[in-house]
Amino acid sequence: AELARQPATAPGVALHPDHLGYVIHTSGSTGQPKAVAVSHGSLACVIGELAGAYGITPRDRVAQLASLAFDTSLEQILVTLSAGATLMLPPAGTIAPSDLLGYTDHEQITVIDLTPAYWHQLLAVAGPADPRLRSLRLMITGGDLADPADVRAARLAAPAARLLNAYGLTETAITSAVGEAG
DSSP states (O other): OTGGGSOOOOTTSOOOTTSEEEEEEOOOTTSSOOEEEEEHHHHHHHHHHHHHHHTOOTTOEEEOOSOTTSHHHHHHHHHHHHTTOEEEOOOSSOOOHHHHHHHHHHTTOOEEEEOHHHHHHHHHHOOTTOGGGTTOSEEEEESSOOOHHHHHHHHHHOTTSEEEEEEOOGGGSSOOEEEEOO
């Protein structure tokens, strides 16, 4: 709450790590949603750590799929841009899994980050060594535990891709735990 009361930085005034970076609401899974204030310092720390953990480089083409209402969108955008990678913005609106497979192939996406539920749907329409996933070097699923059956399906569909399961609470500035899936 203290961060939220700080005045905006005036022109010519240095940005301090304790200054407010953003405010976002929790999902409310434990009751009433609440606003969480995240500092620039916390955001910068997590973005740098994740860029390293994911191995994002200027050669990557990262799909930005998360809604701007969720902090995962900040991770997708800021990790990509801070590493000098290309942020790929698919067409607006809901994208069917089969359309995302086509988009991934057409745009040569190298990194994709999906919720476990959507990941499951995508894998249900992907085939073994699916040519539409041949450009992927990293698949991330986050927000919940990766289902072992989906991990096996992902290994079959995109055998060259590294699979990660990420998790974090809104209060911990997006992602606080990343592990190899499978």
